Amino acid sequence: MMNPTIELNELEVQLGGRTILHGLTGTLKSRAIGLLGPNGAGKSTLINTLLGFHSPGKGSARVLGLDSHTNGKALRSLVGYMPENDAFISKMSGVRFVRYMAEISGLPPAQAMERAHEAFVYVGLGEARYRPVGTYSLGMKQLAKLAQAIAHGPKLLILDEPTNGMDPPARKRLIELIREIREASDICLLLSSHLLRDVEETCDEVLILRNGQIASICNLVEERRANRKFLELETTGAAPTFTTTLEGLGCECAVFANGRIKVVMPDRVEIREVFKVAASEGVQIRRMNHRRDSLEDIFLNAMEQTGVADGRI
């Protein structure tokens, strides 16, 4: 059986005598996991703990089945990490920098050189690979960081705010790359971002943190699947027989004031059958909405449930 990507068990981390992560417990099984939360929620601390930089005060964190504290080195051999801040050696050429990092990950020099060239061409910096990294634009530096994170072929790619400071086309290209990497191999992904759209476009599951606690763990794939079958109707002339007939088809109905009805349809029922029932019962459907819980709704919900109504991130 495959190990969950991330398992947190009562994880508590203290830094400078202050508790930053409070007893996080949860299992994330998807291959692409988004990490969301307001500033100071503990996202970077969690990433640093998963990388073994911080020791848990209590509990444990396991990544790909390896304990981050006791198996730190083995775990880091499976990881490619793209940090949020500037992280490069300015005087080195791009390709040399990536080769250097690949060699430290254990690739022999010849293979490291080959992979460095491939990674650079792959992220779209082929033409700039012989320039010193210090001369790159912000977007190019982000891509160079991605290249060094993938050159050694990790099993888990940790991306901390990968699209920070990128213009829209560059951001789009980077998101496409991340999706491509995800789909082209069995690599797992942990993406921390302030941009909900980045997470929504690349991840299957999200972990939302607030004040060092888990506000929500949400499986976006299941959420999307469930939303496709959830209808909100505004009707006039709806008699109880309308909902009874729908329930006869296997739907679940909840009736509210002013003819508003919420319907959860089973997979086999299509929307046109709702229209047919309405026509046969003489019910006018004035408005019909699919429920479209975006990640933003999920995030705001999680924030509201934990007491932050304005959803600042």
Next chain:
Amino acid sequence: MAVYKRRYAAYTGSLTPEWSRFFVLTRYAFAELFKSRFFVILLILSLVPVLLFAFYIFIANNQTVQLLLPTGPAGLFAVDVRYFTIIMIVQTQAAFLLNCWVGPVLIAGDLTNGAMPLFLSRPFSRADYVLGKLTVLGLLLSGVTWVPILLLFGLQSGLARNGWIWTHLWMVVPILFCSAIWILMLSLLSLAVSAWVRLRIVATGVIFITFFIPTGLGEMFNAIMGTYWGRLLNFTDMFRLILAQGFGELTATGLMGPIRNEIPVPAAWGVLISVCLLSLVILNARLRAREAVSG
């Protein structure tokens, strides 16, 4: 991840042994160093005395050349314990100067643009990192201290014959030990400075200050308190004391003035080892603080 396909693919090839990866840092550091013309000139200059010493040894062992020289009696050219003590002093000072140029850039370059998390997010520890950088200085300073001095020792042994090597073989031990403690202290000290000061010129200055300010403070302490224990802060003096003891020259006059032996030699060892440990603690604290990205 073939270039022509432009598709991502995981790496499935072989990996180098984990214990050997610290040497990647050493290789890359040397490659960067040898790009600098100034470094190459400095390295050559620090080896020039070795050539002069070798020339002296050649003359000392060549009666014909000595007769041709207008310097007088042949006994003027003596290659003995004292001669090797002088070589040690000259070459360790050359090592100090080389270290002042090379040491400051070794870690500062990685810290300036936050590269530390990239190193340490791999199967690579802080100890591996320090070992990799320490090896750079270790190899380099060995190349101007004990390696050429042992070559000179070999040259003298070869030219002198008559069992000279067997009567002087014990000198190999102080050559190696004294070089080792000096190299270790210089390397750790300059790495610790490199971890704190980003600008090379400032870092070089700080290394000089680390040697000269405590010496001045020590002398002040001696003058005020009427004691000699302030000399413990003079690291160069402490090294010379160890060197003099190693070569059995405690009462001799060295190249840089008389060797004063009021301080017990174990105390001198204690000072140099303490500087090493303190540098290591400072280095570890600095690297630990910079390994994780805060946010």
